[in-house]
Amino acid sequence: MKNTKHRYPHNADLRKLIRFSAEDGTIWLAEHRMLLLHAAALGGLRKELLNSVGHEQARRILTRMGYVSGTRDAELAKKIRGHQSITDAFFVGPQLHMLEGSVCVTPVRLDMDISAGKFFGEFRWENSWEAEAHVKEFGPQSEPVCWMLIGYASGYTSAFVGRFVLFKEVECVACGTSHCTIVGKPVEEWPDADRYTPYYESDSIVSKLLELRTEVDVLRSSLEQQYQVKNLVGDSPAFRRTYNLVAKAASTNVTVLLTGETGVGKERFARALHDLSSRRDGPFVAVNCAALPDDLVESELFGVEKGAFTGAHASRAGKFERADGGTIFLDEIGDMPLPAQAKLLRVLQEGEIERLGDDRTRRVNVRVVAATNADLEAAVKTGRFRSDLYYRLNVYPIAVPPLRERAADIPAMAVAMLERFGTLHGKRFAGITDKAMQALKRFPWPGNVRELENMIERGVILAANEGWVELDHLSPCLESFARLEAGISELGGLEEKRSVDQSRLCDAILASGCSLEKIESMLLDEAVQRAGGNLAGAARLLGLSRPQLSYRLKRNQNSRDHLEA
Ligand SMILES: [Zn+2]
Numbered sequence: 001m002k003n004t005k006h007r008y009p010h011n012a013d014l015r016k017l018i019r020f021s022a023e024d025g026t027i028w029l030a031e032h033r034m035l036l037l038h039a040a041a042l043g044g045l046r047k048e049l050l051n052s053v054g055h056e057q058a059r060r061i062l063t064r065m066g067y068v069s070g071t072r073d074a075e076l077a078k079k080i081r082g083h084q085s086i087t088d089a090f091f092v093g094p095q096l097h098m099l100e101g102s103v104c105v106t107p108v109r110l111d112m113d114i115s116a117g118k119f120f121g122e123f124r125w126e127n128s129w130e131a132e133a134h135v136k137e138f139g140p141q142s143e144p145v146c147w148m149l150i151g152y153a154s155g156y157t158s159a160f161v162g163r164f165v166l167f168k169e170v171e172c173v174a175c176g177t178s179h180c181t182i183v184g185k186p187v188e189e190w191p192d193a194d195r196y197t198p199y200y201e202s203d204s205i206v207s208k209l210l211e212l213r214t215e216v217d218v219l220r221s222s223l224e225q226q227y228q229v230k231n232l233v234g235d236s237p238a239f240r241r242t243y244n245l246v247a248k249a250a251s252t253n254v255t256v257l258l259t260g261e262t263g264v265g266k267e268r269f270a271r272a273l274h275d276l277s278s279r280r281d282g283p284f285v286a287v288n289c290a291a292l293p294d295d296l297v298e299s300e301l302f303g304v305e306k307g308a309f310t311g312a313h314a315s316r317a318g319k320f321e322r323a324d325g326g327t328i329f330l331d332e333i334g335d336m337p338l339p340a341q342a343k344l345l346r347v348l349q350e351g352e353i354e355r356l357g358d359d360r361t362r363r364v365n366v367r368v369v370a371a372t373n374a375d376l377e378a379a380v381k382t383g384r385f386r387s388d389l390y391y392r393l394n395v396y397p398i399a400v401p402p403l404r405e406r407a408a409d410i411p412a413m414a415v416a417m418l419e420r421f422g423t424l425h426g427k428r429f430a431g432i433t434d435k436a437m438q439a440l441k442r443f444p445w446p447g448n449v450r451e452l453e454n455m456i457e458r459g460v461i462l463a464a465n466e467g468w469v470e471l472d473h474l475s476p477c478l479e480s481f482a483r484l485e486a487g488i489s490e491l492g493g494l495e496e497k498r499s500v501d502q503s504r505l506c507d508a509i510l511a512s513g514c515s516l517e518k519i520e521s522m523l524l525d526e527a528v529q530r531a532g533g534n535l536a537g538a539a540r541l542l543g544l545s546r547p548q549l550s551y552r553l554k555r556n557q558n559s560r561d562h563l564e565a
Helices: 039-053 055-081 086-090 092-099 129-138 147-161 205-225 237-250 266-276 294-302 338-350 376-381 387-393 403-424 434-442 448-462 476-487 496-512 516-530 535-542 546-564
Strands: 018-021 026-029 032-034 104-113 118-126 165-171 180-186 256-259 284-288 327-331 367-372 396-399
Touching: 026 434, 032 434, 039 055, 039 129, 055 086, 055 092, 055 147, 086 092, 086 104, 086 147, 092 104, 092 147, 118 147, 118 165, 129 147, 147 165, 147 180, 237 266, 237 396, 237 403, 256 266, 266 284, 266 327, 266 367, 294 338, 338 367, 338 387, 376 387, 403 434, 403 448, 434 448, 434 476, 516 535, 516 546, 535 546
Parallel strands: 256 367, 256 396, 284 327, 327 367
Antiparallel strands: 018 026, 026 032, 104 118, 118 180, 165 180
């Protein structure tokens, strides 16, 4: 299409994406969290930026900021208007830019053939917030200043078309014209592209300085932490408490009992304990006591001598011998059969084991870390667990918190898992959408870290490569949970529909030729009738208090009497 007058499709589909969720202090544009912030505040930030890092860097930062918003909105275009004409789909960008309050956009020319990689766009901008803020602060300009806006146009179009489309502001209201005009085409088609592309690049003195700063921070924190622990992600107070207990135990040989719900990651903490201890170069052997058949527990743990029982054809070392010099992790210790418990107690007391069918004792140097999600004290009372073993194990108990008590860790954990599973499945992602992340943070997680892991892996499998992991990729149960939560703020939509209904209603009323009084009395009578004569009920229907309704009814009755008289 060329040089034709372009008209925007109605923006009801876009308005519907905006939700105000005042109860929990959030605003959403589809799955992305938005902010309604004062233009003056953003203008202030813009000014600070100009004054502190200078014109060029400020321009670059703002351009890139706009670029990011643009690319995010482009993802919506295909989703919302993917089935409509390509022009209507493209107009999601300018229409959202207006809806977001940045600027008024009028298409002048749009010539687009995505499969051929062709794009030419010219738009007219009015009411640019950015030009307004700039002129207010710095007076009239000789160069265009709508940097964030131009970044948006470039970001949106590049993401939409699938190649770098550079927009240039050819006239700007800040320079005294009545409006701004922007022109966009593929970057290769601009002879002076080199002058503009640096504003889109992340590489700069500022970012190098920031990188150096980050490096210093990392060095400092690694000096503080001294150890790097694999697979443990967290910084919440609950996590830190647990981690500190683990770190303290690591410097001793104390037997540790990890308690906590299923799936909280007890084995990870056990491994961290091992990695932080002086035994870190020795073996770490994990045994799940619940997974072993009762008659095999002892031979598995303590080993067996040839001929000890039918089928014992060769001598074999048990897990304890294999863990010599290191750590043994006994998960689900509450499920260990009583005879094995007696032998375990002996290892703990004497540091000695005896293989099955052997009369020789062997010394082993093993730190025992046991774990349970069961109430061992209760098991002691019912005789399923030896009390002497319980006291021996319970010297240094560490409670691993359930995930819901360390919700602050969820974003970092989710991102780490996303990376891990992404590598595993050969995929890369832009990230997890704000909406999905919010649901992750609020979900009660009965299955704890393991459940989070399962959900993220599902998301990795379902989400498109290079795209965003969205709420519906993660789990149907998380999605319905989020919907249930959102139901509380059902009124949060930007209700365009209501105003359409309203104007239809007004049309009908005005066409009826009834007086306002007549309409009021009709409405009151109708409500009283619907409420079966119950005035309190009728008042509720009308959004009035009962006395207010009585007053109005009486007033209308009086005027009716007056007319009839
Ligand atoms: Zn401008």
